Amino acid sequence: MEKTIETNRKTNGQYDPLITHPYTVKRVINETHDTFTLHLGPTNGRNTIFPFTAGQFNMLYMYGIGEIPISISGDPSKPEQLVHTTRAVGTVTKAMRGLKKGHSIGVRGPYGNGWPLDNLEGKDVVFIAGGIGLAPLRSAMYQVLANRDSYGKVVLLYGTRTPIDILFRKELERWKSRFDLDVYVTVDRAIGTWRGYVGVVTILVSRAPYDPRNTVALVCGPEVMMRFSIMELKKRGVKSEHIYLSMERNMKCGVGHCGHCQLGPTFVCKDGPVYRYDEIDYLLDIREV
Amino acid sequence: MxxxxxxxxxxxxxxxxxxxxxxxxxxxxxxxxxxxxxxxxxxxxxxxxxxxxxxxxxxxxxxxxxxxxxxxxxxxxxxxxxxxxxxxxxxxxxxxxxxxxxxxxxxxxxxxxxxxxxxxxxxxxxxxxxxxxxxxxxxxxxxxxxxxxxxxxxxxxxxxxxxxxxxxxxxxxxxxxxxxxxxxxxxxxxxxxxxxxxxxxxxxxxxxxxxxxxxxxxxxxxxxxxxxxxxxQMGRTLNTGNLKEILYKNYENTHWDTVGDRCLTCGNCTLVCPTCFCTTIQDYTDLTGSNVERIRQWDSCYNNEFSYIHGGSVRTSSYARYRHWLMHKLATYHDQFDTSGCVGCGRCITWCPAAIDITEEASAIRQHSITV
Incomplete structure (x- = not known):
């Protein structure tokens, strides 16, 4: 039964993409005051472990409440640990925060294309994350670190609201202590004993150590943050075709049938969520597109 | 034969x-x-x-x-x-x-x-x-x-x-x-x-x-x-020559405001259109909470919540919703499915309570096209 979903995606077979499958919550990690991570596993062997690509998402379903797209934040080399990190902001995510070990949640997916990590060998890789945007980038980070020698410099630039909003803090501190990795964190507002950077993440884009002519940037965060980060990247000379960003739109089906996630001529669920910047640059400056 | x-x-x-x-x-x-x-x-x-x-x-x-x-x-x-x-x-x-x-x-x-x-x-x-x-x-x-x-x-x-x-x-x-x-x-x-x-x-x-x-x-x-x-004897005509390219160049045309002022965002055009396919998925739970039905139903891109993501809807103004619909019919559908999103049945014109006419709007954009 393993890899069933992946196989059927390709063969257009019996797998019905709109049917959710109950998975069991194996672990809940409260990351910050409003973000949390869920580790999910198959329920009684009734469903399967499936492979995924860093940057893909699943549709997660809270029984009787609703279903939403959430990026996978786990390690692609460990598909048996199905990990999602999200912020409790809406009806579904607020209910999700109440989940405990042993509870059930519906899963279908994975959907979307993911980060283009296979083609980045020898390049400097710059991760730029805003807020919860760090979650889908963490999967890519795991993969890059697992093959660290294949890349040039690896830089993570992360901006969040305040020091108490820092996601994956322990992991970030561990990464920051490595000699083969540059990690910079900035907050919009310094509170408490914060001694780090203060200001938007774009200030880091202009200073961080990478070679703009040999860099690929992976960007995920609020649209406005991505727009300004890209402006800075371009100012430093990173080419548009070397910038990738992950977009968000309303989604109902995940397979390009329901129409909700249209972004210009594309469907975020199947043509995205990761786009090469020059494919959609003209859409990012238009309001309400 | x-x-x-x-x-x-x-x-x-x-x-x-x-x-x-x-x-x-x-x-x-x-x-x-x-x-x-x-x-x-x-x-x-x-x-x-x-x-x-x-x-x-x-x-x-x-x-x-x-x-x-x-x-x-x-x-x-x-x-x-x-x-x-x-x-x-x-x-x-x-x-x-x-x-x-x-x-x-x-x-x-x-x-x-x-x-x-x-x-x-x-x-x-x-x-x-x-x-x-x-x-x-x-x-x-x-x-x-x-x-x-x-x-x-x-x-x-x-x-x-x-x-x-x-x-x-x-x-x-x-x-x-x-x-x-x-x-x-x-x-x-x-x-x-x-x-x-x-x-x-x-x-x-x-x-x-x-x-x-x-x-x-x-x-x-x-x-x-x-x-x-x-x-x-067709009641209307639509000049499709280069239309997709013209529309892509005219996302920011001020004419969209003019039609946006007339559009009631009622969604009639999407309900009668034979190429509209958008749906939504909703869960209906019974009073005891022990049974749920997941129902898919037709949806319309004119609904405010259609484009809702955390923080609000992407398309809140009526001009943006009309633009999205027309662009889909005559431009983006081509790139999505290699075919036009319009068959020229004219139902959207007949059933629009504000008498908005897709052929008129497309030709107005053509006429006032911003050259890039």
Missing amino acids: AHQVRLTLDALQSLIDELQSREYIVIGPKIENRKVVYDEIAKIDDLPAGWSDEQEAATYRLHKTGSPALFDITHSMNAWIHHLYPSKATLLKASRENSGFTVERMKEAPPKYALFGIRPCDLEAMKKYDRILLKDTFHDEIYKNRREKTFIISANCTRPSGTCFCASMDSGPKATSGYDLALTEIIRDGDHYFIADIGSESAQELINKIPQAEASADDIAYANSLIEKARE
């Missing part, structure tokens, strides 16, 4: 009888609440013989003609979509069980439809649906199962309505492929009959069971001349 036969009015009734004996539910145009709708018919007498329609922007009227013609009315308000891609469908049922829940996938026994008198524009729309729901990575189970069983009897148009522009969109007035049978109605020298083009083996087999005669070359030529006359 395909094989063509001549059928009388009685033979058409035999055709319906024959279909019903094979357990087809026959769907055809009929009058309901002073408009033509597309729904179940029992016999040929249910068709709107002797009626004709007037369609203009925000205008729809039926009137009696005194002619025995079955197809003097143009297309119905609704297309075939209700039948092959139902406006409401239960996808799954879930029930609470111990600490978790179980999911039951809903499997329907697909109804077997014979679509009678479907217009060429609507047939073209079905090809677009096939592309979207059958030929992508994933197919839609409900549509696939219903579609495979469907028998199609198209009716070529010999009279366009005031809002028709299928000739501009290359999707009418003659059905070119995708049908089992294509009828052209002829009333000539006191004779009332149909020329039927046979498009499939199952249609041939069916035709063999009913009274018919070989169509004469003269009949075929006459039928074609009627269709050609219809082509010349």
Whole structure:
């Protein structure tokens, strides 16, 4: 039964993409005051472990409440640990925060294309994350670190609201202590004993150590943050075709049938969520597109 | 050339009888609440013989003609979509069980439809649906199962309505492929009959069971001349030359504000459009909380919550929602599915309460195009 979903995606077979499958919550990690991570596993062997690509998402379903797209934040080399990190902001995510070990949640997916990590060998890789945007980038980070020698410099630039909003803090501190990795964190507002950077993440884009002519940037965060980060990247000379960003739109089906996630001529669920910047640059400056 | 036969009015009734004996539910145009709708018919007498329609922007009227013609009315308000891609469908049922829940996938026994008198524009729309729901990575189970069983009897148009522009969109007035049978109605020298083009083996087999005669070359030529006359009488035209490129360059055209001021975002155009396919998925939980039904229903991009993401909707202004809709029909659909999102049926013009006309709006953008 393993890899069933992946196989059927390709063969257009019996797998019905709109049917959710109950998975069991194996672990809940409260990351910050409003973000949390869920580790999910198959329920009684009734469903399967499936492979995924860093940057893909699943549709997660809270029984009787609703279903939403959430990026996978786990390690692609460990598909048996199905990990999602999200912020409790809406009806579904607020209910999700109440989940405990042993509870059930519906899963279908994975959907979307993911980060283009296979083609980045020898390049400097710059991760730029805003807020919860760090979650889908963490999967890519795991993969890059697992093959660290294949890349040039690896830089993570992360901006969040305040020091108490820092996601994956322990992991970030561990990464920051490595000699083969540059990690910079900035907050919009310094509170408490914060001694780090203060200001938007774009200030880091202009200073961080990478070679703009040999860099690929992976960007995920609020649209406005991505727009300004890209402006800075371009100012430093990173080419548009070397910038990738992950977009968000309303989604109902995940397979390009329901129409909700249209972004210009594309469907975020199947043509995205990761786009090469020059494919959609003209859409990012238009309001309400 | 395909094989063509001549059928009388009685033979058409035999055709319906024959279909019903094979357990087809026959769907055809009929009058309901002073408009033509597309729904179940029992016999040929249910068709709107002797009626004709007037369609203009925000205008729809039926009137009696005194002619025995079955197809003097143009297309119905609704297309075939209700039948092959139902406006409401239960996808799954879930029930609470111990600490978790179980999911039951809903499997329907697909109804077997014979679509009678479907217009060429609507047939073209079905090809677009096939592309979207059958030929992508994933197919839609409900549509696939219903579609495979469907028998199609198209009716070529010999009279366009005031809002028709299928000739501009290359999707009418003659059905070119995708049908089992294509009828052209002829009333000539006191004779009332149909020329039927046979498009499939199952249609041939069916035709063999009913009274018919070989169509004469003269009949075929006459039928074609009627269709050609219809082509010349289109109520509207749309210049599609370079239109996609022009629209892409004009996302920021100020003309969108003008039409946005008129648009009520009611969504009528999306409900009557035969190429609109958007849906939403909602869960309905019973009062005890122990049973859930997940229902997919038609949705409209004009609804505010359609584009809702955390922080608010992407398209809040009416101009943005109209722009999204028109851009989808005439530009982005091409890039998504290699075909236009418009078949020129003109329903959106007829049923818009603000009389917004897609052909006028597209040509206004062309006229006021920002050159880049």
